[in-house]
Amino acid sequence: MTQRKSKADRRIELIDAARRAMIQHGAEGVHLNQIAEEAGLTSGAVLYHYPDLRDLLIEAHHAGMERFYEQRIKKISGIADPAQKLMVTIRSGLPQGPDDAGVRLLCELGGAAGRNRVYGTLLTTLYDRQVSMYQTILEVGAAQNVFTLAQDSETIGRNLVALEDAYGYRIVARHHTIGADEAAELILDYARLATGHPLKASIPHRTTATRRPSVPRTQSA
Numbered sequence: 001m002t003q004r005k006s007k008a009d010r011r012i013e014l015i016d017a018a019r020r021a022m023i024q025h026g027a028e029g030v031h032l033n034q035i036a037e038e039a040g041l042t043s044g045a046v047l048y049h050y051p052d053l054r055d056l057l058i059e060a061h062h063a064g065m066e067r068f069y070e071q072r073i074k075k076i077s078g079i080a081d082p083a084q085k086l087m088v089t090i091r092s093g094l095p096q097g098p099d100d101a102g103v104r105l106l107c108e109l110g111g112a113a114g115r116n117r118v119y120g121t122l123l124t125t126l127y128d129r130q131v132s133m134y135q136t137i138l139e140v141g142a143a144q145n146v147f148t149l150a151q152d153s154e155t156i157g158r159n160l161v162a163l164e165d166a167y168g169y170r171i172v173a174r175h176h177t178i179g180a181d182e183a184a185e186l187i188l189d190y191a192r193l194a195t196g197h198p199l200k201a202s203i204p205h206r207t208t209a210t211r212r213p214s215v216p217r218t219q220s221a
């Protein structure tokens with residue numbers, strides 16, 4: 001007997017389905033039946049949970065944007081060194097590859113933002129929050145004498161976010177010489193000039209180091 005899904009679980013599934021449909025059909029061109037097809041439901045079932053389709057689309061946008069602010073804040077919260085924190089933040093703002101659904105959705109929103117005031121506001125808010133995130137890292141680093149800032153923190157933060165956006169677009173556009181690692185190094189080159197810090201520590205983007213299995217100690221007789 002299959003277990004009936006909770007209303008919350010169903011809404012999460014619908015948000016994911018809406019994101020996939022927007023990537024496939026465009027942020028402005030997506031229709032109710034396309035979202036229903038992605039979710040494996042009828043259009044009526046979608047409307048049961050979201051009587052106004054616009055509410056579902058906005059929730060889908062918010063869910064996609066969480067990754068580029070809330071999740072990044074959480075990722076760096078336990079890192080004390082400002083330089084390490086800056087490098088992790090830069091790398092976590094880039095696509096994992098050309099098929100990265102979260103970044104592809106943001107690209108779709110960016111294309112529609114000039115015609116849709118809601119999308120424009122969402123993207124502007126995300127940009128400002130990301131700039132503020134970088135400002136905090138930069139200012140703490142400067143206060144601890146880890147960074148020597150070449151410009152004010154807001155200018156540097158704006159440039160870092162703009163570089164993330166630009167290189168993220170190139171990655172999803174499948175530029176033949178710019179992948180996630182190449183883009184990270186290009187942004188780090190600017191960050192080195194802006195902070196006066198070498199930012200040399202190796203921080204893997206897509207793979208993590210494998211821990212060597214411990215060898216059990218033999219007990220002495």
